[in-house]
Amino acid sequence: GENVEQHPSTLSVQEGDSAVIKCTYSDSASNYFPWYKQELGKGPQLIIDIRSNVGEKKDQRIAVTLNKTAKHFSLHITETQPEDSAVYFCAARWTQAGTALIFGKGTTLSVSS
């Protein structure tokens, strides 16, 4: 089945710095790659996604890049703020199941002011 690897597991940055989280996936047929943010005591929430026909997508301070040849994708957060502190999950659509998302293990981002 699909396997999604995510790095790093923890990331600490100063407010205003950039943060980058990287993921790799195994299923070459995967075509959808969302990123979820989980705040303490809450369920994950979608923040941005990208499809396989696009190499990059940006939404204000967050951006996602996709390299289908290398089977990896990354989340970029610029001008980080303390409220960006959370656990971030990447995911890939599992094509064999047809309609389920397989998640990475998560990255705990801490932004200090």
Added chain:
Amino acid sequence: DAGVIQSPRHEVTEMGQEVTLRCKPISGHDYLFWYRQTMMRGLELLIYFNNNVPIDDSGMPEDRFSAKMPNASFSTLKIQPSEPRDSAVYFCASSLRPAGDTEAFFGQGTRLTVV
């Protein structure tokens, strides 16, 4: 809509007891997913339903776990008998269309502790 509603929020039980977790998806969503979150393994897909029918349960750990969806507005995840290694946060999520076509919305989770 109130979003995906899970109950209870916290559950503490003794090893060997039966545990039932409940989920109410967003009205009109045809897909429902159960995930388990642990530090070691992250978010694992356990099972998902389409129009109340289980489609893939290959992530269910073993026969002690079972899930049902008797109607479009309710699903349960049951563990019998429970074991300490089942301690985790269990999430239910729902989506209007297949994953990748629309967003999956998660509930707030049930934190299960088996002692």
